[in-house]
Structure formats: C-alpha cells, structure tokens
Amino acid sequence: MTLPIALDAMGGDYAPDLVIKGARRAVDELGLNVTLVGVPELMGDPLGLPVVACTEVIAMDDEPGSSVRKKKDSSLVRCAELVRDGHASAMVSAGNTGATMASALLRMGRLPGVIRPCIATPIPNPDRAPSTMVDAGANAECTPEMLVQFAQLAAAFAGARFDIANPSVGLLSIGEESSKGTPLVKETHEMLAASGLNFFGNVEGRDLIPAPVDVIVTDGFTGNVALKTLEGAFKFIFSLVMGAIDTNDETRQAGKALYPYLIPAANNLTPEHQGGAMLLGLNGLCVISHGSSNDTAIMNALRVASEMHAAGVVEKMRLAIRPDQS
Amino acid sequence: MSDVSNAAFDRAAILTIVTNELAQILETSPDEIIEDVPFADLGADSLALIELVEAIEEVLSAQVAGFHIDDEDLENLVCVRDAVDYVVAKLPNA
Numbered sequence: 168m169t170l171p172i173a174l175d176a177m178g179g180d181y182a183p184d185l186v187i188k189g190a191r192r193a194v195d196e197l198g199l200n201v202t203l204v205g206v207p208e209l210m211g212d213p214l215g216l217p218v219v220a221c222t223e224v225i226a227m228d229d230e231p232g233s234s235v236r237k238k239k240d241s242s243l244v245r246c247a248e249l250v251r252d253g254h255a256s257a258m259v260s261a262g263n264t265g266a267t268m269a270s271a272l273l274r275m276g277r278l279p280g281v282i283r284p285c286i287a288t289p290i291p292n293p294d295r296a297p298s299t300m301v302d303a304g305a306n307a308e309c310t311p312e313m314l315v316q317f318a319q320l321a322a323a324f325a326g327a328r329f330d331i332a333n334p335s336v337g338l339l340s341i342g343e344e345s346s347k348g349t350p351l352v353k354e355t356h357e358m359l360a361a362s363g364l365n366f367f368g369n370v371e372g373r374d375l376i377p378a379p380v381d382v383i384v385t386d387g388f389t390g391n392v393a394l395k396t397l398e399g400a401f402k403f404i405f406s407l408v409m410g411a412i413d414t415n416d417e418t419r420q421a422g423k424a425l426y427p428y429l430i431p432a433a434n435n436l437t438p439e440h441q442g443g444a445m446l447l448g449l450n451g452l453c454v455i456s457h458g459s460s461n462d463t464a465i466m467n468a469l470r471v472a473s474e475m476h477a478a479g480v481v482e483k484m485r486l487a488i489r490p491d492q493s
Numbered sequence: 494m495s496d497v498s499n500a501a502f503d504r505a506a507i508l509t510i511v512t513n514e515l516a517q518i519l520e521t522s523p524d525e526i527i528e529d530v531p532f533a534d535l536g537a538d539s540l541a542l543i544e545l546v547e548a549i550e551e552v553l554s555a556q557v558a559g560f561h562i563d564d565e566d567l568e569n570l571v572c573v574r575d576a577v578d579y580v581v582a583k584l585p586n587a
Contacts, residue, residue, distance in 0.1 A: 232543035233564040269540055273547060282520045283538075310536065 169200055171217070172472050173246040173255035176205030177224045178262020180459045183210045186261060189465025190216055196466065199473050202255060204242045221245045227458065231265030235273055243267055247274035250451040257452035257472035259443070261460040267453065268305060268446060275451035278481070280488040282310075284448035285317045286455065287324055288394055289441050290376055290383070296329035298378035303444055304391035311354040314338075315362055316488065318384040320447040322364055323487035325381045327478040337370035337380035339389060345369065351386065359384075372396075401436045439464040442471030447484060452476055502556070502584050508577045514548040515541075515573065528574045542567065549580065557584060 174190050176183045183205060191214040193199045203210070204219045223241040225234045235244055243262055247270040249255035260267045272284055286305045289297035301321040306313065318336045325334040338356055340348040345356045347369060359366045367380045375383065375393060385393065408429070412422035434440050443456035443464070452475050456468040508528070515532075516523040518541050526535060532542055546562045553560040562579070570576045 232539055233567075236543065236547070236564060269543065272540060273544065280520060282536075283541075306538070308538070 170254070170256040170476075171200040171202040172469055172476075173204050173219070173249040173258045174201050174465070174469065175242045175246050175258070175260035175262050175267075176203040176210055176213075176218075177242040178260040178267070179456065179465075180227075180261075181461055182261065185462045186460070186465050187211070187214055187216070189460070189462035190214070190469065192462055193466045193469040197470055197473070199469055201469060202249070204246045204249070206242070219245060219249065225263050225266045225270075227263050229263060229266060231263065231269040234263070234266050235269045241270075243270045244274065247271050247451070247453070250453070251275050256476040257454065259454045259456060259465070259468045259472050261443075261456035261458055261465065261468070264304075264455055264458070267455050271446055271449050271451065271453040275449045275453070278448055278450050278485050278488055281320070281448040282313050282316055284446055285313075285320065285387070286390075287321055287445045287447050288390075290378060290397070291435050291441070292377045294377075296325075296331060296381070297441070298375075298381055298383055299325045299328075299334075300375075300383045300385070300390055300394065301447065302385065302387040302390050303394050304387045305446075306387040308388070309351065309386040311351060311358050314351070314355040314384055314386065315358045317447070318359060318362070318364055318382060319487045320484050321382040321384065323483040324445065324447055324480055327480045327483040328475060329381075331381050333365045334381035335365045335367045335379075336382045336384060337367045337374070337378065339372070339375075339383055339385035339393065340369040341371065343369050343371065355384075398438070401433075405433055440467060442467040445471070445475065445480075448488075450481065452481060502581075504577060504581050507580050507584075508573070510552055511545070511549060511573055511576050511580070514552065515545050518544045518548070526573060528577070529572055531572050532570075542570075545576070549576075553580070553584070560584075 176186050179186055190201045193201055202217045202219055203213055207220050221240045221242050223238040225238050225241045225243050243260055243266055246258040250258050251274045283306050285302035287299050287301045288303040290300050291297050299321045301317040322334045322336055325331050340352045412418050438457040443454045446453040454468045454472045456464055512523045512526045516526050519536055550560055570579055
C-alpha cells in the first residue's frame with residue numbers, strides 16, 4: 168500500500184461534506200489511498216475513510232502566517248506535518264490559500280537553494296499537455312533571480328508531471344522583443360537566455376491560451392491577474408454561447424446536437440477538472456484546490472497529488488536547483 | 494541553524510543568530526544582511542518573517558525553555574536591529 172495523501176477535510180466552501188465525498192470517490196473510482204485530517208465533532212460521517220483527528224480549523228479569513236503559529240493543531244498544519252514526518256505522500260487542501268502555503272512552507276521547509284516557493288497553475292491546451300504558469304500568486308514582488316528559479320522549478324515539474332523532454336520556457340511580457348517590458352522582465356530575459364533552460368523568449372498575454380511554450384514565468388502579481396482574467400473570460404464566453412443557443416427554438420434544437428461536444432470542451436477549462444494549483448520549491452508535495460471545490464474538484468486534486476508523487480516531482484525539482492546533489 | 498551551545502546571550506550573539514537565520518532563509522550571505530535595512534528591502538516578505546521568528550524560537554528554546562516571540566509584537570519589528578533588541582529584552586539574563 169502506498170503512503171496516503173493527507174486531505175484537509177475542513178478546508179473549502181463546501182467542507183467537510185463535499186470534501187469527504189470527493190475523497191471517497193478518489194478511493195472508489197481512482198484507487199487512491201486517502202487520509203482525512205479534521206475535527207471529528209465537525210466532520211460528520213467520514214464515509215469509512217481513516218481520520219487523523221485534530222482540534223482546530225484555520226478559517227478562510229484567518230491571517231495566514233499567524234494562524235499557522237497560533238493553531239498548531241489545525242487540520243492544515245497537521246496535514247503538512249504528516250508529509251514532513253513521512254506519514255503522507257502529499258497534502259491537499261481547498262482551504263485558506265495563504266495559510267496552506269504557510270503551513271507547507273513552515274512545516275515541510277524549502278528545498279535547498281530555493282529562495283521562495285511559488286504557485287504553479289496548469290493552463291489547458293487543446294491538443295497537448297497543459298502549459299504551467301508560475302508564479303500564480305505566491306510572491307507579488309519578485310527579483311530576476313526568483314523568476315529564473317521559478318522557471319527552473321516549473322520546467323522540472325512540467326518535465327516530470329507531463330513527461331515533456333526539455334520543456335520550453337516563455338517569459339510573460341508586453342512584447343516579443345527582449346527590449347520590451349519592465350526592468351524586472353528585461354533583466355530576467357537576459358538571465359533566462361543564459362540559464363541553460365530551453366528559453367523561447369517573451370510571450371504576450373494573448374499567447375497564454377493556447378501557449379506556444381510548456382512553462383510561462385511571471386511574478387505572482389501579474390500571474391494572478393492573468394489567471395483570474397482568463398477565468399473571467401472563460402465564464403463570459405461560455406455564457407455568451409449558452410445565451411446564443413437559448414435564442415429561439417431553432418438554436419435550442421441545434422444546442423441539443425452541440426452539447427455533447429461543448430460540455431466536455433468547457434469542462435476542460437474549469438478549475439474543477441484541472442485539479443488545482445501546485446506549490447513548487449518545497450521539501451514535500453502540496454496541492455491547493457479551489458476554495459469552491461466540489462467533490463469532483465477534490466477527487467481531481469487528489470489524483471494530481473498522486474500523479475505528482477509517482478512522477479517524483481520533488482526530487483526532480485531538488486536536482487533542478489542543485490544539480491550537483493545528484 | 495545557528496550553533497549557540499557556547500554562546501553567551503549578549504547582544505552580539507543574538508545579532509549573529511538573527512543575521513545567520515535570516516541569511517539562510519533569504520538564500521544570501523550574512524554579509525548582505527544590514528542591521529538597519531527594513532526586512533522588506535532585504536527581500537523578506539511576511540512569510541519569510543514568520544520563518545525567521547520560528548527559527549529564532551527554535552534556536553533559543555534550546556537554551557531558554559519555552560522562548561516565544563508574540564505575534565502581536567511582530568508588526569513593530571521592521572529591521573534586524575528591532576528584532577535583536579526585542580529578543581535581548583525578552584531574554585532573562587541578556
């Protein structure tokens with residue numbers, strides 16, 4: 168039996184019910200080994216899954232750093248400790264994103280040489296593996312050295328997770344030319360070009376989907392804005408299409424023929440089916456699922472965590488930052 | 494982690510501990526840590542400061558049982574000098 172994945176049963180808008188249901192589905196439908204971490208009195212029926220009991224919950228609006236220090240027996244902190252202590256292969260939470268990151272950072276620690284951990288988010292492509300965007304929001308202010316390291320971590324992640332040989336890396340900017348962008352972008356461009364990574368050059372916002380590269384690197388502020396812009400645009404376009412289909416009897420009839428193709432395509436774009444964001448650069452695996460995760464999203468987040476563990480993502484990132492330690 | 498097994502808890506020793514721990518967190522040389530430069534300007538964000546606080550507590554707890562830095566006091570610690578002064582004032586025999 169493989170090590171279980173530690174799931175924060177208390178985290179997320181629909182916790183604990185749909186979180187536990189997602190865990191049960193991951194066990195039944197995917198054959199995964201999952202341990203719930205939560206407060207027994209608040210969890211309800213664990214649906215036959217093993218439970219590591221704790222006494223506290225970090226709320227969605229708790230301040231990340233101090234809540235991790237104050238609530239040492241919270242489900243989030245205990246999840247991170249299970250990974251740190253070798254009792255779980257990964258942790259998954261749909262709870263407070265900042266506190267999830269703080270718990271994972273403070274308990275698992277950074278990989279040697281890593282300046283700051285970053286959040287990686289898959290951006291779907293129509294005909295190949297998703298591209299990986301880093302940083303999707305962990306570090307609002309960055310240095311060129313940090314961005315180069317994010318690119319190294321994400322390239323190692325994409326290589327292991329999606330089986331891509333020598334992943335290509337693009338730098339998000341406002342023009343393809345190396346002279347375009349802020350001083351941070353221009354300096355990072357120079358460093359990436361000399362980094363030994365498969366550097367493609369700059370990519371623009373319009374190139375995010377589908378992306379011409381396997382990895383898109385940017386600072387956490389820009390990355391988060393770009394990601395939320397994409398999410399909003401997807402929702403708007405989807406509502407436009409659905410509105411058009413609902414125009415009259417003729418279009419509604421056409422819709423019946425289109426739905427079997429439209430719905431799976433739309434599903435491919437939702438966070439629910441992407442499995443959440445990954446925290447890169449830590450000495451352990453952490454998947455951050457969307458706060459509004461339902462049971463399907465939780466099941467997919469657990470699947471991603473399992474696949475990352477099987478692919479040896481942490482070890483690949485360790486070697487990417489410190490190749491001399493192979 | 495800093496070795497304090499033989500260190501007396503004078504200000505210089507605390508400065509060394511804080512500087513070394515922060516340098517380790519920021520993946521930089523202790524020489525780059527200037528006492529009066531704000532943490533933010535050294536590249537330390539709020540999570541890095543929490544890392545620093547936990548590291549200091551762990552090092553000093555080996556010598557002073559239960560040594561703890563209050564979260565409520567963190568907002569007053571702007572630079573290394575503030576942190577060192579705070580720790581020195583909290584230690585019983587500094």
